[in-house]
Amino acid sequence: QVQLVESGGGLVQAGTSLRLSCENSRRTASNNGVGWFRQAPGKQREFVAAINWNGGDTVYADSVKGRFTISRDRYKNTVSLQMNSVKPEDTAVYYCAASLRASVSSAPTDYRYWGQGTQVTVSS
Numbered sequence: 001q002v003q004l005v006e007s008g009g010g011l012v013q014a015g016t017s018l019r020l021s022c023e024n025s026r027r028t029a030s031n032n033g034v035g036w037f038r039q040a041p042g043k044q045r046e047f048v049a050a051i052n053w054n055g056g057d058t059v060y061a062d063s064v065k066g067r068f069t070i071s072r073d074r075y076k077n078t079v080s081l082q083m084n085s086v087k088p089e090d091t092a093v094y095y096c097a098a099s100l101r102a103s104v105s106s107a108p109t110d111y112r113y114w115g116q117g118t119q120v121t122v123s124s
Helices: none
Strands: 004-007 010-013 018-024 034-039 046-051 058-060 068-073 078-083 092-099 111-114 118-123
Touching: 004 092, 018 034, 018 092, 018 118, 034 068, 034 078, 046 068, 046 078, 058 068, 078 092
Parallel strands: 010 118
Antiparallel strands: 004 018, 018 078, 034 046, 034 092, 046 058, 068 078, 092 111, 092 118
């Protein structure tokens, strides 16, 4: 069983940085792809970034490309999302998810296990 726990959310000002972490506390599914998604109030959950099983391949949503960086530490069983130059429109609950695949995927349907989410609020 995979149990994902996100951390690092908070209230920040626009233009600053924030780093989210996702830990797989059961230390399983280390060979699976991991993704970050977000959901703003009144909006559907949307893809943010994903990384494959060994960290060698990543994919980003156009809205965060060049500002966010996803990375993973397989020994610590964590996946991080470094968020730079944040904008008010980045405000959302951020979720990490473990895929059923080893490769990257932006499709929510490819993800089996989800964390509870961490709130990110960006003030202007």
